[in-house]
Structures are given as structure tokens and as C-alpha cells.
Amino acid sequence: MSELxxxxxxxxxxxxxxxxxxxxxxxDRFAPLTEAIRRLNxxxxxxxxxDATVAGATAMIDELTAVLGRGAEPGPIGTAFNHEGHSxxxxxxxxxxxxxxxxxxxxxxxxxxxxxxxxxxxNAYEGPPGKVHGGVSALLLDHLMGVTASHRHTQTAFTGTxxxxxxxxxxxxxxxxxGELVKQEGRKIExxxxxxxxxxxxxxxxHGIFITPRWAAxxxxxx
Amino acid sequence: MSELxxxxxxxxxxxxxxxxxxxxxxxDRFAPLTEAIRRLNxxxxxxxxxDATVAGATAMIDELTAVLGRGAEPGPIGTAFNHEGHSxxxxxxxxxxxxxxxxxxxxxxxxxxxxxxxxxxxNAYEGPPGKVHGGVSALLLDHLMGVTASHRHTQTAFTGTxxxxxxxxxxxxxxxxxGELVKQEGRKIExxxxxxxxxxxxxxxxHGIFITPRWAAxxxxxx
Numbered sequence: 089m090s091e092l093x094x095x096x097x098x099x100x101x102x103x104x105x106x107x108x109x110x111x112x113x114x115x116d117r118f119a120p121l122t123e124a125i126r127r128l129n130x131x132x133x134x135x136x137x138x139d140a141t142v143a144g145a146t147a148m149i150d151e152l153t154a155v156l157g158r159g160a161e162p163g164p165i166g167t168a169f170n171h172e173g174h175s176x177x178x179x180x181x182x183x184x185x186x187x188x189x190x191x192x193x194x195x196x197x198x199x200x201x202x203x204x205x206x207x208x209x210x211n212a213y214e215g216p217p218g219k220v221h222g223g224v225s226a227l228l229l230d231h232l233m234g235v236t237a238s239h240r241h242t243q244t245a246f247t248g249t250x251x252x253x254x255x256x257x258x259x260x261x262x263x264x265x266x267g268e269l270v271k272q273e274g275r276k277i278e279x280x281x282x283x284x285x286x287x288x289x290x291x292x293x294x295h296g297i298f299i300t301p302r303w304a305a306x307x308x309x310x311x
Numbered sequence: 312m313s314e315l316x317x318x319x320x321x322x323x324x325x326x327x328x329x330x331x332x333x334x335x336x337x338x339d340r341f342a343p344l345t346e347a348i349r350r351l352n353x354x355x356x357x358x359x360x361x362d363a364t365v366a367g368a369t370a371m372i373d374e375l376t377a378v379l380g381r382g383a384e385p386g387p388i389g390t391a392f393n394h395e396g397h398s399x400x401x402x403x404x405x406x407x408x409x410x411x412x413x414x415x416x417x418x419x420x421x422x423x424x425x426x427x428x429x430x431x432x433x434n435a436y437e438g439p440p441g442k443v444h445g446g447v448s449a450l451l452l453d454h455l456m457g458v459t460a461s462h463r464h465t466q467t468a469f470t471g472t473x474x475x476x477x478x479x480x481x482x483x484x485x486x487x488x489x490g491e492l493v494k495q496e497g498r499k500i501e502x503x504x505x506x507x508x509x510x511x512x513x514x515x516x517x518h519g520i521f522i523t524p525r526w527a528a529x530x531x532x533x534x
Contacts, residue, residue: 166440
């Protein structure tokens, strides 16, 4: 990788000359702030505060935004990787460690073809009263299935079709997702997945077909 | 509706004795705060602030959360409605006016069977570099299609199956969604939808089957 320079892009992924230890230090710096914003947002949904209190909080947040924004990247910041093969995506809507929109979903490979996901879905993820928004489940399933299709990050795959069968309402709280790469034929990958409530009840079962684009086939084997 | 009392629940929806004008005043109070949190979150994703600045911001946000949380509802707060037939859902993950996780999606009926949705999807909704997370599109499509299935809020319908065909990447920015109720047979409703980039390019086409549960069939006609 000696030909790569800081800021170079491969298929939209940005090469950064930042050691993994420093990436982790940045994550540790911003994770508590992101968690604090998640808690703030949860309270704003439920608050009974009066006009003056809410207006004061709004002004304070605008000030913090100005301070944190000095010298900020223009965005979008996308996904970056370094010479150690480590990659990170602060912004990702499902897993982003610096994005309060993301629950975040935590994803782990059990083996090359099995992935488990975990998330805590609080008040900000509500759809039907007391239940997870069906679209939030779809967001998490889409993400988990894309990761599953990557065969432990050895291939880049994009969603072709996704079919979801809603079996039962999913209560807010802890959820678990399971993904399995069930079939692969050339650049076409099939994945099955489900999302379950804390008690193991399956809420949605999903089937997805993922495609490795021609430009990406062999991208990682070459490197 | 004279038999209803404040706090009563119908199918999970809560009756509240709050006039629509007051509901709108509450929305006006919290909307700027929610927007401020969306801007804050966008900056946190991109910030280069140092440890001390980030730690100071985190402490400040925790203080605001404590202040806004005094006397707050315990949550989840679900969806409420009043004697004027007005309903509101502060928390909803797609459209919630007091939830910074929601873009928010704005949804309008063109006629009884056609719905248009609009959202601005910034850095917090990223998946592939510079593009909207496919799962975010799925979240918005799921929501829009559920609204479309409601036939201008004359029936309650839940997602049965949802199939999405990903046709092209969706750049971050303004997006438009279209939903159409294409078929209805008893309690089974079919909806087609799409999400488009600002230039009109279709990113995803979706087909959904929605079901009106037995308990909800005729719920609104009776009232």
C-alpha cells in the first residue's frame, strides 16, 4: 500500500494515515458525547419543560454546536481505512459510534457466514405504541445482512433485493439479530436474517440478495 | 366520545384532553430544540475538537438532560389523540417532531390512495460514502407505505411483508417518496412505493402487503 497517500479514495473509501490506536482514542473521546446526545434526545421526546427552559436549552445547544464545529470536516465523511487494515465509519446510520441517530447496532461475526447483532432500542425508535418502528427493524436488518454478505469483510456487496416478513410486534428494549450467508454464486450472495425481542420471539424474518459490483470483485484479494 | 377520559387507551393509542391548539404550541416549543439537536449531532460526526472541549460539551449536555427531564413522562409515550380527532406522535422514529433520530419525514396525501413524502437526509443518514444508508431508505419506505395503506387515516394497517428492490445509490440530500394503494381485498392492502433522489432518479422500488387486524377493522368507522 506504499503508493497510497492520506486522503486517497478507493471505491469511495478514504485512506487515512492515522494509526489504529489514535482512531480508538478519537472514538473514546466522542463516544460519551454521542451517548449524552442519545440521552438528551430521549428526554426531549418526554419532557414537560416550559417555554423558557426549552428556549434556554436550545440556545445552549446552538453554542455547543458552534464550538464543536470550529475546524470540523465539511462532510460527508464516509468510511476511512488505514495502513493497518482498520476501517471506521463515524457517521453510519446503523452503527456509527459518533452518530446519535444510530442506536448503535453492534455486529459480530460468529464465523465466516454467521453474524449476530445487538442493540438497545429506546423511546427514539418507537413506531406503534411501546413497539419498535417496523422501519427501524428494517434499517438494522439491512445493515446486518450487508455485513453478513461481506463474508467476514472479504468482499464488498450491495443490497439487490430485500424481503421482510413481519411476524409479531417488537417491544422497545434489547433486540438481537441473526444473519446467515446461505448461498453464494459468483457475485450473487443470498442472506437470511431475523430480529428477535429480548424473550427470543422473532419479530421479522428477512431474505436478501446482495451483489458484488464488478469494480469491487477481487478488490480485497488484490490488496 | 363522552365516555373517554384523559389517559384512556384504544388499541395502544392514548386519549388526551389537550386541545389541538395546545398540541401545536407544544410542537412549536420543542421543534427548534429538536432541530438544534439534529445540527449538533451532524457536527459531532465531523468534529475535530480536542478532549477538553468534547468533555466540556458532554458535561453541559448531561446538565441540560437533567433540567429537561424534571417532571418528564416516563415513556414510552406512544401516539395520542384528542376529542378534535387530532393525533400526534412525538417519538416516532420516522416522523417524530420531537425526535432527532427522525429526519423527519413529512408525509402528505395527494388523494385517498396517493401519498408523497419528503425528507432532507444529511450526514447522520449515511451508509456508503456520500450515499443514504439503504436501511434508512427502508425505514422511510416502511413508514410511508403504512400511511398509504391507511387510506387517508380511515383504517389501521400493519406491515405484513415488504419487498424492496435497490436500483441505484441515493445521494445524501433531498429525497422524495411516492406511495400508492394499488389493491384492497377485505383486510389485505397492497401498496407500491419508491424513493427518489433530488434529480428524480429512483433509488429503491418497494411493494408491501399490509393487514388490518381484526380488532382494528371498523375501529374508526364506529367512532
